[in-house]
Amino acid sequence: MAQSAQDDKTQAPRLSVCIFAYNSGPTLRTCLEHLAAQTFRDFETLVIDNASPDPGDAEIAASFPFVRLIRNAENVGFSGAGNQAARLARGRWYVLLNPDAFARPDWLAELVAASERHPTVRSFTSVQLAEDQPGYLDGLGDVMSIFGIPYRGGYLSRDVGQAWEGEVFSPCGAAMMIDRALFQELGGFDEDFFCYCEDVDLGYRLQLANEPTALVPGAVVGHVGSASSGGRKSEFAVFHGTRNRFWVLFKNTPATLLPLVVPLHLLALTAIYLRAENRPHARLIWTAVRAAFAGAPKIFRSRAVVQRGRRASLLQIARALTWNPRDLSGRRAVIKPLRSPSRSGGA
Numbered sequence: 001m002a003q004s005a006q007d008d009k010t011q012a013p014r015l016s017v018c019i020f021a022y023n024s025g026p027t028l029r030t031c032l033e034h035l036a037a038q039t040f041r042d043f044e045t046l047v048i049d050n051a052s053p054d055p056g057d058a059e060i061a062a063s064f065p066f067v068r069l070i071r072n073a074e075n076v077g078f079s080g081a082g083n084q085a086a087r088l089a090r091g092r093w094y095v096l097l098n099p100d101a102f103a104r105p106d107w108l109a110e111l112v113a114a115s116e117r118h119p120t121v122r123s124f125t126s127v128q129l130a131e132d133q134p135g136y137l138d139g140l141g142d143v144m145s146i147f148g149i150p151y152r153g154g155y156l157s158r159d160v161g162q163a164w165e166g167e168v169f170s171p172c173g174a175a176m177m178i179d180r181a182l183f184q185e186l187g188g189f190d191e192d193f194f195c196y197c198e199d200v201d202l203g204y205r206l207q208l209a210n211e212p213t214a215l216v217p218g219a220v221v222g223h224v225g226s227a228s229s230g231g232r233k234s235e236f237a238v239f240h241g242t243r244n245r246f247w248v249l250f251k252n253t254p255a256t257l258l259p260l261v262v263p264l265h266l267l268a269l270t271a272i273y274l275r276a277e278n279r280p281h282a283r284l285i286w287t288a289v290r291a292a293f294a295g296a297p298k299i300f301r302s303r304a305v306v307q308r309g310r311r312a313s314l315l316q317i318a319r320a321l322t323w324n325p326r327d328l329s330g331r332r333a334v335i336k337p338l339r340s341p342s343r344s345g346g347a
Helices: 026-036 056-062 077-088 107-117 180-185 198-208 235-252 258-273 276-294 296-308 314-320 325-329
Strands: 015-021 043-049 067-071 093-097 101-103 123-130 137-140 142-144 150-152 166-168 175-179 213-223
Touching (some): 015 026, 015 107, 043 056, 056 067, 077 180, 077 198, 093 107, 093 180, 107 175, 137 213, 142 198, 175 180, 175 213, 258 276
Parallel strands (some): 043 067, 123 213
Antiparallel strands (some): 093 175, 101 213, 123 137, 123 175
16 A cells, blocks of 8 residues: 555655645545555555645545555645745655546556656656546646647547657646755746746746656546646636746746746737637636736846856747647647756857
8 A cells, every 4th residue: 555644754755646636525525535545555645734725635535555644734836836845845856736637557657667768867857638528638757848838749630640759848736756966956836936837937947956847648547627626717826827837937937038038928818818718808818917917026136046056048938838839729739858967068
């Protein structure tokens, strides 16, 4: 069985699987049932109940004997819970799994095997299938476009076997594995983001540090998506997604690219929200844009720290982005040959 809180803590597990629950309901039970069925066993499981108004989340987690349950007195968001879990975890590898993501039995085994095939790579992401739309993808890692719009590669496209082991821009926080020491070295998640795009922000910092992320085609989860936040078009998701996308750009885009990316981002944002289905959110979008620029001074202070530590060259960052507008409009997956990380970089 997976490591429980009562087991001997002198022997650290290889992996720490961490789940953050907030009004997760029955999806959390299904998630934990799939986790209990993993063929790879050397892992501990932490569930952080993020002050969920629904007491059922904690009750569900407590009913699984291998789970170490942490109850927060307040909701610290995905980013805050992510950093909290990294501090509490004991494994070398820090594994994140959404409570609405259901892992295939060999999910962890495939991630571990990939880390052994690529010992210099320290960030891995999974193939996500749309749980409620059989035959369709939920994502093949995250992509960052030159328009500054990140998206899950292949989102809601037919699963025709296009996943192959290669490099993607960023791991998706719904089902990822990262070296815990690297996660903490990079500063973990930015807690100002609270929720949405904190994984893309981390992924951009991985790119700046010249640390590749590998997509593992055999590591598969089914993902419901936005089960805790009310859906992709909820006011919470629209506000935080819009604001945080700006913050990702402000914080991480190299100075040479910033004058190009920010206007393109504004152009893309305008085009997206002029669509009929998005017009009801126009006032909320404007509020989010104002919040993004109001918070820019603090984000630019973080930017100074991030950019001082950059090891990747401008050319490497430019190549990590997709410049093809059709990739963005079609949400096409962008998977590149996996490179070995280099500790040297350039300006």
